[in-house]
Amino acid sequence: MLQEKNRRITKQRQVILEELRKLNTHPSADEIYKVVRRRLPRISLGTVYRNLEVLAQMGEIQKLELSGSLKRYDWNTNKHYHIRCARCNRVDDVPIAPLNQLEDELYEATVYEIIGHNLEFIGLCPECSKKSRTIDH
Numbered sequence: 001m002l003q004e005k006n007r008r009i010t011k012q013r014q015v016i017l018e019e020l021r022k023l024n025t026h027p028s029a030d031e032i033y034k035v036v037r038r039r040l041p042r043i044s045l046g047t048v049y050r051n052l053e054v055l056a057q058m059g060e061i062q063k064l065e066l067s068g069s070l071k072r073y074d075w076n077t078n079k080h081y082h083i084r085c086a087r088c089n090r091v092d093d094v095p096i097a098p099l100n101q102l103e104d105e106l107y108e109a110t111v112y113e114i115i116g117h118n119l120e121f122i123g124l125c126p127e128c129s130k131k132s133r134t135i136d137h
Contacts (some may be wrong), residue, residue, distance in 0.1 A: 007058060013051050015039050017060060017075070024089035026064060026072040026082070049084075056067075066091065066120050085125035094121055 009017070019035045020027070027035075032050040052073055056063040063073040066099050072091055074082075081094040094106070107114045124132060 002048055007054075009060075010051075012040065012047060013055055015058075016048065016051050019071060020061060023075075026074050028070040030070075032073065035078060036049065037113055040109045064091065067122075080119065081119045083121040085128050086122050087124055087128040090125045090128075092125070 016036055020032060021038070023031075023035070025031070029049050029052055030045070032052065033043070033045050036043055036048060038085065046063040052057060052061070052063070055061045056073070059077060062077055064072040064074055064082060066072065070089075076093070081096065081098070082091050083094050084091050098118070103114045103117060106112070
């Protein structure tokens with residue numbers, strides 16, 4: 001019964017989804033909480049964390065566990081890659097197609113059942129790159 005209850009879209013989950021879809025920044029739970037509180041002032045940070053976990057388990061959102069940064073969340077559940085700024089931790093989508101052929105080759109070359117892969121690019125975002133060039137000169 002509890003699992004069934006967790007699988008429905010409650011008002012809180014709906015507001016979290018709506019606010020997350022407005023953001024293209026791959027926000028942390030804290031950032032989502034600040035935005036959601038404008039619409040639901042009585043919601044707690046713990047409630048936001050729990051609902052983000054449930055939404056990720058339901059496949060409504062992606063939980064990104066990138067190296068060197070907080071857990072972040074993405075409304076786009078299609079398979080895609082991300083690039084993270086090494087300086088400010090900004091995260092953006094990478095506009096290349098998923099490497100499905102790599103998974104197929106790995107499946108053929110190992111005894112593992114391949115269920116997916118993560119690929120993270122690391123660089124400097126345009127703002128940090130500009131600051132870096134300014135400091136260097």
